[in-house]
Amino acid sequence: MFARPPQASAAEEPKSAASNARLPLAARMRPRALSEVAGQRHLLEEGSLLPRLIATDTFGSLLFYGPPGCGKTTLAEVIAHETQSRFLRLNAVLSNVAELRDTLRYARSRPEERVILFIDEIHRFNKAQQDLLLPDVEAGHVRLIGATTHNPGFYINPPLLSRSHLFKLEPVPLDDVVQVMQRALEDTERGLGNMRVTAEEGVLRSLAKLCDGDLRRALNALETLVLAAGLGSQLDEPMLEAFARERQIRYDADEDEHYDTASAFIKSMRGCDPDAALYWLAKMLIGGEDPRFIARRLVIFASEDVGMADPRALSLATATFQACEQVGMPECELNLAHCVVFLATAPKSNSTTMAIAEAKGDIRKNGLQNVPLWLRDAHTKLNKSFGHGKDYRYSHEFEEGISGQEFMEKPQTFYRPKLNGAEQHVAERLERWRQLKRQRRAEAGGDSGPPAGDSPDTSPPTT
Helix, strand or coil, rough: CCCCCCCCCCCHHCCHHHHHHHHHHHHCCCCCHHHHHCHHHHHCCCCCCHHHHHCCCCCEEEEEEEECCCCCHHHHHHHHHHHCCCCCHHHHHHCCCHHHHHHHHHHHHHHCCCEEEEECCHHHCCHHHHHHHHHHHHHHCCCEEEEEEECCCHHHHHHHHHHHEEEEECCCCHHHHHHHHHHHCCCCCCCCCCCEEEEHHHHHHHHHHHHHHHHHHHHHHHHHHHHHCCCCCCECCHHHHHHCCCCCCCCCCCCCHHHHHHHHHHHHHHHHCCCHHHHHHHHHHCCCCCCCHHHHHHHHHHHEEEEEEEEHHHHHHHHHHHHHHCCCCCCHHHHHHHHHHHHHHCCCCHHHHHHHHHHHHHHHHHHCCCCCHHHCCCCCCHHHHHHCCCCCCCHHHHHCCCCCCCCCCCCCCCCCCEEEEEEEEHHHHHHHHHHEEEEEHCCCCCCCCCCCCCEEEEEEECC
């Protein structure tokens, strides 16, 4: 049995004024009631689900999903305070199975305390650790509140996800960030009021913009500026410019920001918008994205989205990848920008992407066709005795390489050229070959070599 609960909440273990003063400003200014929480109006406005659950103390397990500094931990602590629950905290990065078992054992031994177990960065728990939570969550021994910056659909086990209410938090709006920073400058108990530092709203607004909706980051940046400015100073634009030079944008290379930005990047090129594509490229580069990852996406895009409309795209994208490998940063940014503009402004066609997907789908649905006898390898006497290669027509012996022969037992059409860019000429050429193929078959008396029948329609779409 525990002598004291593991990681009890701050409310249950009051800190002295001196110890509080050593905390970062963001921790000191953390809201103590639901009414003090900044942002998240879509979750906290009157009549919404979450405030009703808190007011009636009828919630089970909760998952808070959102970017850093949006208030996930704050909400968990406020909920524990307003429901007078025992608040136990674990960090999935630092915790292990033994600590998790001990915490759950403690919760089972204190049913009267209505234990809330808050797990920060819960996506860091592996499947076994998440599964360990299930019996106690299901039995109601603990009310789990998990916080994650990762998409729960990918990182939280389905059984645990199904037992929890999921709430998505958004970055804190600019006006709310400014309001909280102003309050921090004036608050003499928890904030920076004793420093008697002032700042115009425009300076605070500029600082808030630098922090991308991350309130914790904004408050800690404000504290840095105030301490650097000194007692009785006024924060101004030159101070902010000096601070901004050291700024890093929010970009987590392995988290949602990475995938969301890459998605916007690809879709901007697909939508023929070079300016937007360059913007998302710049964000990835400033955020420290590996240029080889970007280059790999360009190589894929060249075939997936440009394709036959401009066959030069694949060569340029491949050369760009090689440049990233051989030249490296920062110079390869120029190669990436060159390729991005080319791909964004190139005519688009996904005809080859659709063609291979349709061919694979046909095989899955209908099974494999046999290789026709006249196309099989005939390099050995045994193979020839089986009829391999018999009646094969050597394409080079015919005008334009069109013999009239079929190359599948049951001819089908998968590739349907579009009329964009260079692919229009491909469509015209295929139509000519289709007519020539019919002509060859007619000249052979309807016998095109096994099997007989009409060749598939490869004419371009009429749109």
